[in-house]
Amino acid sequence: MRLTLFTATLVQDSALTVSGLDRESSADHPFTLVDGVPTLVGRGLKGAAVAMAKRFFDPLPRAVSDDIKYGALRRSVWEFANATPMDSDVIPRLRAGVGIRHKTGARAKGVLYDREVIPAGTKWALHFRVDWSYAENESEASEAEGILGYVLAEHWAKGRCWLGGDVARGLGWCHLEDLKAYRLDESSYERWVQSDRKELPPPLETVPTVEPTRSWCFRTLDVELVFGEYQPNPGEPAWGLDMLAIGPHNAEGMVQPTGDGTWAKPSWVASETPTPETIFTDRPILMDGARPLIPGSSVRGPLRHAFSRAERAAGRNVQDPHLVQGNVGDNDPAGQAFGTVNRSSRILIRDARAEGEWAAAKLHMHAEDEFSAGSYGTAKRDAVRLLKGVFPVRIVVEGPTPQEVEPLVALIDRQIALGALGHLPIGGHKTRGCGWGRWEPKGWRIDDVKATRTWTPSETSQLVIHENTYGMRDFLDAPEPEDACVRVEFGMMNGARLTLSEAANLARIALGNKPLIAWWCDRNYSGMTLKLASSIV
Incomplete structure (x- = not known):
């Protein structure tokens, strides 16, 4: 197996705040924007998935999330793409926050702040991958695939998907819809890449999962x-x-949306008079779309x-x-x-x-x-x-x-x-x-989760072997990577094209089937001598 692809639609049950990029903004906590588009950064999505997985799986395979304090790092088999809203018209809104004194109920000094949020109901297209080529063996890859499938199908799809900041205070509650899993072998992976990632095999009947190894209470x-x-x-x-x-944020000024509710009218106003979309007032109430909201x-x-x-x-x-x-x-x-x-x-x-x-x-x-x-x-x-x-x-x-x-x-x-x-x-x-x-x-x-099995990682994937051979290392004093350059012959093109995947396979064979961690390919034109280079661990 080459790759497992998970696709789903993320639906917000509450407003969402995700920061991480320093940009010009009047808000204390701005939302992440990339080229003006609200973006859920892949590292944030993966962090939430790993945090959820650690609740139910102990130990967590190094192929999922490695611990830098014990030695050389391993690349994760989980790959999370950035996500953008399915509706291009979605823009961040301001949500105010204030600290209240316990004894007096008055506003605390210096604890008035605001943050940019994406409103509830927004939908995001998600794409997650489990790359089997980075796993030590098929058993480890299957375990990593099942853990991600379990988190998505048994928790995120059931409303226990918590993203971004202030989850304990109501923000970032989401759930998944239309969750699907695809397994791609080498041939289907090639077709998928050549079709600009549009041609996929039929989805699996059920999302692959594994049973938890740790109990947790909900x-x-x-x-x-x-x-x-x-x-x-x-x-x-x-x-x-x-x-x-x-009340809402001061930026909303003195305008109150009337939403889809019933509004009291003075006795001198005819009952059939339509309610305006907005009214002016000194003190509006907080709304989420067409309805009032309690944060x-x-x-x-x-x-x-x-x-x-x-x-x-x-x-x-x-x-x-x-x-x-x-x-x-x-x-x-x-x-x-x-x-x-x-x-x-x-x-x-x-x-x-x-x-x-x-x-x-x-x-x-x-x-x-x-x-x-x-x-x-x-x-x-x-x-x-x-x-x-x-x-x-x-x-x-x-x-x-x-x-x-x-x-x-x-x-x-x-x-x-x-x-x-x-x-x-x-x-x-x-x-x-x-x-x-x-x-x-x-x-x-x-909704308690019960541990139903035990799982022990293979000895070769453990840190003891690496430490006994090379000793303990910190992340900063890790040795320089081993570089190697190889040249492969493909012959005349004759209408056929050499894909990057085929070039990588030829390079891997030439290097004795060593895994390629970071590599690039330079083409050899007539009259020029360029080479294929790879960085090998």
């Missing part, structure tokens, strides 16, 4: 955040109205704040991360649950987009003079408030063992219980009647 909780009339008893009048206020960070923050208050009430000290540049220490109770600068959080929360019917209103407000009870100066303003809506929030708790996961599940249950009672507000203007919605959990789903 616990998933779906919660509905409900806003609207609060009516605890169906036979009695509603007690009040639970509204929501979460995962707006859910995660209240959960952490409620936990911190409970810990302080129990006499334990809890650091506010905004006072110590996020470095709360490994012994901080909230840091152990929600992550620190040195350790990622095991609690992941996805952005929530309104489902079903929703309603909003543009409310006029003013501040009253405390002596005259009249409107105070120029304090008259207006703001948009969500009056009705249901937001499906997904929370995932993951970890290697149940002993690490179960305490976090119990922690989330305690905070959700507060929300079920209406005591866990989110968003802004909590002291003015907003954010006090009801949390309605649907119950935990267990």
Whole structure:
């Protein structure tokens, strides 16, 4: 076998942020653009796949991801191409972020930032390869192929595809659609290359996978955040109205898209009057396309704040991360649950987009003079408030063992219980009647992965043999590669053409079947003497 090709469509379930290129931008965290086109860099995709594979496979074959601290590096058999949106009109948007003080609920000083994101629903065309020629043997190549197939088919295709930054705060949640796998032998590989990578053999009936060698725990909780009339008893009048206020980035100015919802109208406006596409307001609400949005960070923050208050009430000290540049220490109770600068959080929360019917209103407000009870100066303003809506929030708790996961599940249950009672507000203007919605959990789903086999790499692929022969080396003092130049004869062209693959095969045979790591080909024209050169390890 020469190559295994995986193709799929990546669909974003939430907004996505991927950085890595230093470019001119007004945003604190710009999105990666190549020639003005949003791009998912292959190294980022591969990093996410390797991180997921390490959860379920121990040891991970060196042919997948090598460890530079033990000796000479090996090239990975996994090859990930850059990806661009399938819709050429997709452009990054700005998403604001802010730090909130635990004790006061006020905005923390110096923690207002923004980042460029690609909106949810965007689709990307993905192409991954497993190059069998870089594997030590067929068994190692089959293992590497099966690991990638398992990650893609059993996790990425089922919604556990987490890319880019701020995954724990709702960004970068994706899933795969139309996943296919193709195996190419030497002849089909040649046809594929000569057809400009368009002619492929029939896809495999099932994606090749291997069973995991390491156990991992996934616990998933779906919660509905409900806003609207609060009516605890169906036979009695509603007690009040639970509204929501979460603002967008300042760059969106004073324009509020009306989306596909219902908007309250003054009594003097005819009911058949169409709703405009946008309205002007001093305080708009955050939208994702045509629907309101609750960022995962707006859910995660209240959960952490409620936990911190409970810990302080129990006499334990809890650091506010905004006072110590996020470095709360490994012994901080909230840091152990929600992550620190040195350790990622095991609690992941996805952005929530309104489902079903929703309603909003543009409310006029003013501040009253405390002596005259009249409107105070120029304090008259207006703001948009969500009056009705249901937001499906997904929370995932993951970890290697149940002993690490179960305490976090119990922690989330305690905070959700507060929300079920209406005591866990989110968003802004909590002291003015907003954010006090009801949390309605649907119950935990267990998606644990069980190790069903063991796998041991071959002795020849281990580092011990290399170290015994050459000794331990760091990456920087690795020896110079061995270079060799060979000349191959192909004869007169006569209409036939020498492909690069055939030239490489001729060079490999001339060098005693040694693998070609980096090579290039110079043609010999009439009256010129050029040579084929290869860099050999």
